[in-house]
Amino acid sequence: MADVAPRRQPTLDEVAERAGVSRSVASRALNNAPHVSRAKREAVERAVRQLGYVPNPTARALATRQTGAAALVVSGEDPSIFADPFYAQVIVGASSALEEADLHLMLCLAASDRGRKRVRELFRSKGADGVMLMALREDDPLAAVAEEAEMPVVFGGRPVGSTPRWYVDVDNVGGAREATEYLVSRGRTRVAAICGRLDTEAGRARYRGYRDALLAAGLEPLPPQEGDFTEPSGAAAMAVLLAHHPDVDGVFAANDNMAAGALRTLRSAGRAVPADIAVVGFDDLTVAQVADPPLTTVHQPITALGREMARMLVAVVNGHDPTPLILPTRLVVRTSA
Amino acid sequence: MADVAPRRQPTLDEVAERAGVSRSVASRALNNAPHVSRAKREAVERAVRQLGYVPNPTARALATRQTGAAALVVSGEDPSIFADPFYAQVIVGASSALEEADLHLMLCLAASDRGRKRVRELFRSKGADGVMLMALREDDPLAAVAEEAEMPVVFGGRPVGSTPRWYVDVDNVGGAREATEYLVSRGRTRVAAICGRLDTEAGRARYRGYRDALLAAGLEPLPPQEGDFTEPSGAAAMAVLLAHHPDVDGVFAANDNMAAGALRTLRSAGRAVPADIAVVGFDDLTVAQVADPPLTTVHQPITALGREMARMLVAVVNGHDPTPLILPTRLVVRTSA
DNA sequence: CCTGATCTTGGGAGCGCTCCCACTGGAAGC
DNA sequence: GCTTCCAGTGGGAGCGCTCCCAAGATCAGG
Structure with a gap:
């Protein structure tokens, strides 16, 4: 003992x-x-x-009815979604902003049923002063939980099909449009999209941006080739694309992981990048710099996303009503396109 | 409002x-x-x-003197250390084990002075039932804080220069030795090491394993070429290595990020991998699979590390005295060596 | 010198829960 | 028939803090 x-x-x-x-x-x-x-x-x-x-923080919490903690809830079907380095950067940002407000960070991976149940409990018992909610999918069970919660909730990225009162998002449509426009401007005419899960708003919005850009350029968008934001799914999607549309000369991938997967498939198929096919990613994670060739990609301010979510939550907790925020993206040109 | x-x-x-x-x-x-x-x-x-x-969890906590939460503290000089996907996987493991014990996860990035102060406060005020402590460096200010804390503390990886009562570590020496032995077995005779920060136990242990293997093979170890576990530092280290030891034909990098950096330098230096130089990494993160060529690397069970840390902590919190754990590594052979 | 306003002070009532303990009554043992 | 035991019950005292409020101290203005 x-x-x-x-x-x-x-x-x-x-x-x-x-x-x-x-x-x-x-x-x-x-x-x-x-x-x-x-x-x-x-x-x-x-x-x-x-x-x-x-x-004693607990006694103080009981007396003041404030827990001194904010929760970051990451939804998802299995915990592996969280392995995406994206979330680590969100956390870095959120953590620093919460530190300023002297709040603790509780992290909830709502992947299993048990996890979701605990999140629900957290909401209902007011186990935190507020919640940042991310990665909601269509018909996500957590959406209802957040809905009925009498607790400040800030969304990271908008949920599918509704616009919450408080959220911080990234300009997904604009970023995807810019990336696709860039491909077109480099003379690509058969541009495909490896899009992310279409049951997420980010996945949809990025496909929409791609589509808009092609339509505006008088080119024909291809139907979405859906992946799930992981490297293998990008590799697989690229293989399908190559089989169905051998003449593709440009690919917009909805994130860097999938772009890296596409690169891998192209390499083993003997297609030169960017000579034969240009590839653009989204996120600008480390993998984009490390990839061969280095990825041209849409940079999104991930740490800022986390920071602003936390700041917004702090504002709400303090009784304010901040306006939603949409952070800008920008294209980072490297070698792959 | x-x-x-x-x-x-x-x-x-x-x-x-x-x-x-x-x-x-x-x-x-x-x-x-x-x-x-x-x-x-x-x-x-x-x-x-x-x-x-x-x-009401707060009231319950006050009455039972148990907070229902465990903290994961990641030390470091700046928050970017946390951007390493390594920690995301640790969290996945820890989160699932804590979920079983019905404990919440508090995440503390003790990067700034302010952050460290808050961690100290957390310890002193017993703001959590227990703490998992990671990434301690030599003379880390958190070591003292943990020392004087009357709270269960489980270390992830041993701190430099001391052996805590409860910890979970990975067989760093063994893994590094196996990787180096493999290089030797493939006929490499001028094997260098790009090692991680030598003010961390992992950095030291991996260099030790490299050294042991070469000595045992009757080859001469090169002095450590120190990086800081990031991709750019690996690239820089490789450049130095190439300048000082142009005849190097094998490199053991203390993690995948640095190995990826080395690959990048070698590529632009026109050295073929593995034909001219073989490269081995450590961690087996996604980057190892995505790298070109795919990295031969030492796989470490990162999610299990997190899970076991959390389980050990739960055991301690429940009044037991579990024995420290050292998890095995294994070499994953891909293409780079 | 008195009145009212302002600053200090400490008592006490919570916050919502757990847990000790004294009490009941019926089953079991002799 | 009488203790003995124990499942079942509820009263009450905390856990350590905040905050309201009444009361005393201080001070200015008239």
Whole structure:
């Protein structure tokens, strides 16, 4: 058995006693609220130092009805979705913004039924001061949970088919359009799309951008070749594309992972990139730089996405009503197109 | 201003009243503890359902002195360390194990001074039931914090220069040795090492494994060419290596990111891989599969690492004293060596 | 010197839950 | 028939904090 040190933490009452003041005064001094004389304030500070007092966050949470934590919920059918480096960057951004507001970050991967149930419980029990919700799919069970929740919810990316009150998104349509326009501007005329899951808003929006651009250029869009945002699915989609449309000379992939997969298929099929086929990705993750050839891709400000989500959530928690935010993308030209 | 729905949650007292029992009985029924008659148990369940009652986790935490949360703390000088997909996989594993124990996951990136201060506060205020601590460097300020903490701490990877009571690590020495032995077995005689930060135990251990293998084969190890586990640092290290030891015919990189960087440098230097130089990585992340040529690398069970850390922590929290764990690695042969 | 306004102060009532404990009544043991 | 035991029950005292409020202290203005 582990020997648990049973020494109890000092409480606010003990601090107060030691400082020769009442609990109320000690509490006020601690939260540097007004109505505390300089002398007592200092006495409290001294007692805190001597006793090594640290306030008990749980007790404070119970009294104030604020947990001091914000949750980041990532939906998905299986946990592997979270392995996408995308989320790590979101977390970096969110974490820094929450740090400023002195909130803790709870991370919930709502992949299993059990996980979803726990998220539901979290919502209903108000186990956090607010929630950032990402990666919702069409008919996602979490959508309803968020709906009925009496808790601030900020969406990362819009859910399919509805526009929530608070969200931060990236200009998916614009980014995809720009990427496709670029392919067209380089003289590509048979441009295909390897799109992401079409039960996600990002997947749909990026296909829409691709489609818009081709139509505007008087070219014919190909039907969506659907992947699931993973490298293997991109490789597979590229293989199908090559089989059905051997004359394709440009590919817009809805993210870098799938673009990397496409590159792999093209390599083994002996097609030169970008000479025979140009490839553009989306995200601008590390994989885009490491790929061979380095990927021309649509950069999206992922860390900023996380940061802004957290900031927006903090604003809502503090009683404000911020306006939704759509972050810009920009095309990063490398070698693949 | 956001309109906050002020409807209060039902409390246990209300459930008890509705069910016609005392608060004690209701509590026992809820936690399905013994000493509750079947009739009352059902009455309570009914009341819970009718009222839509959900227990208040904060109040429970205060009463039981258990927060119901475990923290994963990732140390580091700047947040970018967390962008490594490695941590995402650790989280997937930890999350699933914590889910089983019905604990929430708090994520703390202790990159800034502010972040470290908050972690310290977390430790001192017992803001979590236990902590998983990763990526400690030599003289890491968090080491002291963890030391004085009266809280279960499980380390992910050993810290430099000390062996904590509870940790889960990967067989870094063995993995590096196997990788290097493989290079030697393929006839490579001038094998260099691009090692990770030598102020981390993983960085040191992997270099040690490399060194051991060469010495055992009667070959001369080269001095460590230090990187920081990032792709650019691997590229830079490879460039230095090429300049100082033009005759190198094999490289062991301490992780896949750096191996990918090395590949990039070799490509632009016109060296063929593996014909001229063989390259082996470590981690077996997605990048290893996507790299060109696909990386031969040392696979480490990262998700299992996270899972076992969480399980170990749960064991400690429950008063047990589990023994440290060292997870095996295995060489995955692809094309680069 | 008195009145009212303002600042300090501490008592006490929660926040919503767990858990100890004293009490009941019926089954079991002698 | 009488203890003995124990499942079942509810009262009450916390857990450690915040915050309302009444009361005392201080100070200005008239």
